[in-house]
Amino acid sequence: MYIIEMRNITKIFPGIVANDDITLQLKKGEIHALLGENGAGKSTLMSVLFGLYKPENGEIYKNGEIAHINGPNDANRLGIGMVHQHFKLVHNFTVLENIVLGVETTKTGVLQMQEAREKVLALSQKYKFDIDIDQEIRHISVGMQQRVEILKMLYRENEILIFDEPTAVLTPQEIDALMQTMRDMANEGKSILFITHKLDEIKQIADRCSVLRKGKLIGTVDVAETTKEVMSEMMVGRKVILSLDKKEAQIGETIMSVRNLSQRGIESKSHKLRLSNINFDVKAGEILCIAGIEGNGQTDLVYALTGLAPIDNGTITMNGKDITRAKIRKRTESGIAHIPEDRHKHGLVLDYTLAYNTILQTYYSPEFQSVGFLKDNVIMEHARKLIDRFDIRSGQGESTSVRAMSGGNQQKVILAREIDRDPQLLIAVQPTRGLDVGAIEYIHNQLLAQRDSGKAVLLVSLELEEVMNVSDRILVMYEGEIVADVNPKDVTFAELGLYMSGAKRMEVAV
Amino acid sequence: MKRDSIMSFLSSLVVLVIGLFVGFLILLFSNPGAAAGAFSTILTFGFSSMRNIGDVLHGATPIIMTGLSVAFAFKTGLFNIGATGQFAFGGLVAILIGLNFQGMPDGLRILFALVAATAAGAAWGAIPGLLKAYRNVHEVISCIMTNYIGMFLVGYFVEQHAFFAIENRSASLPTNSNLPTLGLDRVFQSEILPGLIRSSDINAGFFIAIFMAIVIYLILNKTTFGYELKACGFNRDAAKYAGINENRNIVAAMMISGALAGLGGALLYLSGTVHIAAGNNLLPYGFTGISVAFLGLSNPIGIIFSGALVSHLFLGGARIQLNFPIEIVEIVISIIIYFCAFVFLVKTFLGKHIGKLFKGGEKS
Ligand SMILES: Nc1ncnc2c1ncn2[C@@H]1O[C@H](COP(=O)(O)OP(=O)(O)OP(=O)(O)O)[C@@H](O)[C@H]1O
Ligand SMILES: [Mg+2]
Numbered sequence: 001m002y003i004i005e006m007r008n009i010t011k012i013f014p015g016i017v018a019n020d021d022i023t024l025q026l027k028k029g030e031i032h033a034l035l036g037e038n039g040a041g042k043s044t045l046m047s048v049l050f051g052l053y054k055p056e057n058g059e060i061y062k063n064g065e066i067a068h069i070n071g072p073n074d075a076n077r078l079g080i081g082m083v084h085q086h087f088k089l090v091h092n093f094t095v096l097e098n099i100v101l102g103v104e105t106t107k108t109g110v111l112q113m114q115e116a117r118e119k120v121l122a123l124s125q126k127y128k129f130d131i132d133i134d135q136e137i138r139h140i141s142v143g144m145q146q147r148v149e150i151l152k153m154l155y156r157e158n159e160i161l162i163f164d165e166p167t168a169v170l171t172p173q174e175i176d177a178l179m180q181t182m183r184d185m186a187n188e189g190k191s192i193l194f195i196t197h198k199l200d201e202i203k204q205i206a207d208r209c210s211v212l213r214k215g216k217l218i219g220t221v222d223v224a225e226t227t228k229e230v231m232s233e234m235m236v237g238r239k240v241i242l243s244l245d246k247k248e249a250q251i252g253e254t255i256m257s258v259r260n261l262s263q264r265g266i267e268s269k270s271h272k273l274r275l276s277n278i279n280f281d282v283k284a285g286e287i288l289c290i291a292g293i294e295g296n297g298q299t300d301l302v303y304a305l306t307g308l309a310p311i312d313n314g315t316i317t318m319n320g321k322d323i324t325r326a327k328i329r330k331r332t333e334s335g336i337a338h339i340p341e342d343r344h345k346h347g348l349v350l351d352y353t354l355a356y357n358t359i360l361q362t363y364y365s366p367e368f369q370s371v372g373f374l375k376d377n378v379i380m381e382h383a384r385k386l387i388d389r390f391d392i393r394s395g396q397g398e399s400t401s402v403r404a405m406s407g408g409n410q411q412k413v414i415l416a417r418e419i420d421r422d423p424q425l426l427i428a429v430q431p432t433r434g435l436d437v438g439a440i441e442y443i444h445n446q447l448l449a450q451r452d453s454g455k456a457v458l459l460v461s462l463e464l465e466e467v468m469n470v471s472d473r474i475l476v477m478y479e480g481e482i483v484a485d486v487n488p489k490d491v492t493f494a495e496l497g498l499y500m501s502g503a504k505r506m507e508v509a510v
Numbered sequence: 511m512k513r514d515s516i517m518s519f520l521s522s523l524v525v526l527v528i529g530l531f532v533g534f535l536i537l538l539f540s541n542p543g544a545a546a547g548a549f550s551t552i553l554t555f556g557f558s559s560m561r562n563i564g565d566v567l568h569g570a571t572p573i574i575m576t577g578l579s580v581a582f583a584f585k586t587g588l589f590n591i592g593a594t595g596q597f598a599f600g601g602l603v604a605i606l607i608g609l610n611f612q613g614m615p616d617g618l619r620i621l622f623a624l625v626a627a628t629a630a631g632a633a634w635g636a637i638p639g640l641l642k643a644y645r646n647v648h649e650v651i652s653c654i655m656t657n658y659i660g661m662f663l664v665g666y667f668v669e670q671h672a673f674f675a676i677e678n679r680s681a682s683l684p685t686n687s688n689l690p691t692l693g694l695d696r697v698f699q700s701e702i703l704p705g706l707i708r709s710s711d712i713n714a715g716f717f718i719a720i721f722m723a724i725v726i727y728l729i730l731n732k733t734t735f736g737y738e739l740k741a742c743g744f745n746r747d748a749a750k751y752a753g754i755n756e757n758r759n760i761v762a763a764m765m766i767s768g769a770l771a772g773l774g775g776a777l778l779y780l781s782g783t784v785h786i787a788a789g790n791n792l793l794p795y796g797f798t799g800i801s802v803a804f805l806g807l808s809n810p811i812g813i814i815f816s817g818a819l820v821s822h823l824f825l826g827g828a829r830i831q832l833n834f835p836i837e838i839v840e841i842v843i844s845i846i847i848y849f850c851a852f853v854f855l856v857k858t859f860l861g862k863h864i865g866k867l868f869k870g871g872e873k874s
Contacts, residue, residue, distance in 0.1 A: 328753040329754075364734050374737060
């Protein structure tokens, strides 16, 4: 007997069979991982279970009985909850308000929050969430927002919990905490479906793992009895040999130089941190990495460099030219590309087609327009080239609305656009977030190719592994300051951790 | 793309049928005996003769313009409920020019009136645009204010400089200031009594409206300017990230939106059939434009059709005033039109439930 059984699910989108006759069985109390390349159909399958999509074919059974799930409300009634890949929270509501939203208790029309407050507080304590439930969502970090989503499910007493790539947006520390939470919940008898691209995480906590490839179920395996290699082979369909082709760096001229940069925080309410007296150079032919725990000023720094936010003090020069006060477009034209942290906020116009998203900063160049008219044929052709080169998968190719693309493929659109511009300086913030292993490797190699062709790369990453493997030099940020400037060859993971947590610092000279 | 068009069309049809049905119920309650007849009049009167068809198209002209105005702003993420004021302002300028400047050749004077009205509408639209872009004042608030200021200004100017006291309205233009009919009056005419032939009021204004719809369609879908505007409308942050100057676009969008409404005012008042009544009334055309824009799903080409449709209902509605009090007629027509506001809801609903019928196959 399975607590949830999805039988022969088929879901078709225009131009693509997202789920092709998939049967998935979830046991009570297990953590069941779902693995597959970008666009394999994982989110779709989970959305079917949560009632967001109606499948063309197939049934869902709960405890052996057929369940009709026509919407999230039905799912909720059956005890199914979901944390989406892109959160669904109301940003100017408080944590508490978000949690009770939709299941508020009222007495003669008046909201009764006291009871809810106590219940939420108790839950938050039980799972050691350490969350201020009266803060507005827009003032709390992504990791906290995810806890709100989890609390939402717990508050509704859901027993089947779906996590769509929960770890993609978290810091390593937060990931550990989440893993513990998931384990606790499973031990209490809750059943968990868990989407991730990271095999280590599956190895760490999943009991079983179902692998999807191009919409089909390849198989379900017992994690303890399977190796990571087998799982990734199932996922990709061939042996995967991950390798980085990292040559010795040929450091050249300074491309960007930052002096005495200081700033009050963008959202001073949440981060008391600011940037204080930041100094560094990024040189041609190097990948300079900004490492640090999330919320230590990396976002502010990137906003300052790219022009998304003005700065209070200091200077930024690009190829010797002062761009401290330059507009975003001027900076882009001076050779800066930017893979933003938040792909939905900054990186994409979701309602534009894939093709239109690939010309977001270049639509006005002679290549794509003449006398103010867009050259649609050229734009389409350009998009098709990027689709080929970056293996971007979608239902309708260059004319797919980006909204209808899988998360990882959306990310690839941004990467393709920014790397294709062949910028002097590529500022990449968490570029591999949400990508499958193959795509990550491809992107890392692309970053290296940029650097080998004499360009500069500024990589902002929370993932130590990425930091250590890809970069030529590491700057560690802590509370808005640069507290270390190290070579990955001379530093250990543990040491880096000490810098990141503020336990250790060194004098940094430019 | 093709599927989307089908969905848009279907959802417009659905809201219309629902609106018509509810309208019918109201007629039924008001005067059961005459309801069926009146309803069929509403539906068919506009088609019943060449002259009526001409009048439908003529009536559609100003509301196509305001519909375009609202839709254009909407694509940039702005809600221009100020079309009414911009329309009135444009109309006023056209009337003043049409009444004066008799020394100019007719063609030139009319052209001057059209251009000046367009500019006046643009200027009136620029105010909420500037306030929004540089002072972050919500455009709905400032549009309401410019509507009222426009209303009083227009009232003042009409009474001081273009007044026809006997009928308490703006003075009639000399016929040489009216838009040319281009022979349309001879196409759209019918014999209303044996031997008595009457022409429709239709004139070149209708073609200008169609032309503008096509221009707006091209701007929005084929130009870099449209690309920028829509990017701002869809996702402000991404537009900023892309280096698009959002403030400039807000002002430009509101100016163009105002220009369309202002031109609409000129097209209406240069036709010699309608006048601005004295006293302070907000003109309905801007608000009807909101419905027209919605019903046409903000698609410029769709708006030509939704404008014609709404005009058709108005004409039929005017006809049934013999059997129904004017208030009931207004209510019925308004209900039909305001149901149009649900069109996006219906489209989403259809997308979810009927979308499957179109699955696969459609690659645009
Ligand atoms: N709403 C939609 N409309 C049309 N096509 C869609 C829609 N949602 C997903 N698709 C398509 O279905 C396929 C599967 O998408 P899905 O989001 O399930 O992938 P995924 O396995 O979650 O990938 P990722 O790891 O990138 O998140 C993709 O090719 C995507 O383009
Ligand atoms: Mg997904």
